[in-house]
Amino acid sequence: MKLLYSLSLCTLFIFLSSQVEGQEDKKVNARIESSVLENQIKLKAVVTNNTAVYKELNYLLISIKKGNAGNLSNNQQSGKFSINPNEVKVLSEINVNLEPKDALKVFLYVRDEETRKLITKDSLELNTDLFRKKTAMIEEDAVYELKGLTIDETKTKVGKDFYDLFYIQYSQIPDKSSGAITISELPLRGTSGQISIQIDDKVIYSFMTNPNEDYLKEQLAASLKYIKEFNTKKNLIKNEFIY
Numbered sequence: 001m002k003l004l005y006s007l008s009l010c011t012l013f014i015f016l017s018s019q020v021e022g023q024e025d026k027k028v029n030a031r032i033e034s035s036v037l038e039n040q041i042k043l044k045a046v047v048t049n050n051t052a053v054y055k056e057l058n059y060l061l062i063s064i065k066k067g068n069a070g071n072l073s074n075n076q077q078s079g080k081f082s083i084n085p086n087e088v089k090v091l092s093e094i095n096v097n098l099e100p101k102d103a104l105k106v107f108l109y110v111r112d113e114e115t116r117k118l119i120t121k122d123s124l125e126l127n128t129d130l131f132r133k134k135t136a137m138i139e140e141d142a143v144y145e146l147k148g149l150t151i152d153e154t155k156t157k158v159g160k161d162f163y164d165l166f167y168i169q170y171s172q173i174p175d176k177s178s179g180a181i182t183i184s185e186l187p188l189r190g191t192s193g194q195i196s197i198q199i200d201d202k203v204i205y206s207f208m209t210n211p212n213e214d215y216l217k218e219q220l221a222a223s224l225k226y227i228k229e230f231n232t233k234k235n236l237i238k239n240e241f242i243y
Contacts, residue, residue: 028047029047030047030120032045032106034106040095044093045061045108047089047120049083057082057111058080058113060109061092062106066102080113100127101127106123107122108122109121116182149181151181154185155185155193156187162220165216170224179199183196183197193208193209199227199230205227
């Protein structure tokens with residue numbers, strides 16, 4: 001009787017697991033494919049749309065290499081793309097020269113074009129075991145490479161003007177955010193629109209567009225203020241978990 005009960009539980013567990021896996025497959029999935037030929041690795045950013053809905057999305061692909069001598073190099077590609085139901089699409093390819101003692105980290109992020117929400121991501125690490133004593137330093141270097149990164153996703157001249165003002169001012173600030181900052185723009189009815197500032201996939205400030213230069217400078221000051229407050233709170237939370 002106990003054996004029959006155990007078998008029944010196992011059967012139920014397998015059935016539920018298959019149901020969950022089937023549900024998880026009905027998503028948009030991102031993956032980084034790699035192939036090595038001699039001292040060069042080819043990286044592909046691939047997205048699969050397992051849903052029955054047409055999607056308009058954005059992607060960001062970043063590779064960070066650390067050589068045996070400690071030198072850093074990085075490459076990034078980003079852009080908007082559309083994908084049909086049940087379609088598999090190669091978004092981008094990056095070729096990286098990789099020596100036996102080099103370490104490599106690659107990150108792929110895919111967001112919804114309209115909501116700006118992160119919907120899928122993937123990462124890849126190669127040869128990090130060769131840097132056991134330097135693992136923490138590699139992590140710090142990776143963060144440093146992403147520090148100060150700004151992504152322009154504006155769509156109009158007003159949005160571009162604001163991004164240019166923001167980039168010039170933000171690049172001069174010594175204490176930059178450890179995460180990438182995205183300036184995105186959502187067109188609304190008529191000639192109006194909404195500009196949002198995002199860090200770590202969180203909208204920390206947004207405002208309505210206006211071509212007036214004084215207005216844009218006011219919004220720039222407000223944006224930098226909210227970025228500083230966000231980073232301060234983030235650092236306080238981080239320090240709570242340092243023992």
